[in-house]
Amino acid sequence: MNVNPIYEECVKACLACMEARNVCYDACLKEENVKMMADCIRTDRECAGTCA
Template sequence: MSKHENQSLISALHDCMAACNHCYDSCLKEDDVKMMAECIRLDRECADICGFFEQALLRDTPFKAELAKVCAEICEACGKECEKHDHDHCQECAKACFNCAKECRKVA
């Protein structure tokens, strides 16, 4: 598959990675960091898999479907955790995660 055929997925992965990194950094600055621990952990997991999957797609990985399935699961978990918190950065992250999970499921 060409980069063009994967563009919406690549964009969703990149946007999700950026949102998770922003959320992670912002959560570390919250007054009650312990309350944000699971959000922080999942932000890292999600940003890492999205970044890896984006790079793998650009290399035309033969494991596209398998990676998409795992990525969708992690994005969904991160989105569910982020939506529990009222912070703007968490809400924006949840939206990006759910969008990315949707795009991943199209190819999983």
């Protein structure tokens, strides 16, 4: 199946974004004061979901 290169690049960028947000999410959860990171965690999850 042939995929339009523009769509392929878009999918790759979205997957890279999702992975970066998940890495940040995981790092936030390891912080000493997780409550302080709540907004960052929420934003990371929303962004990762959108990218997925």
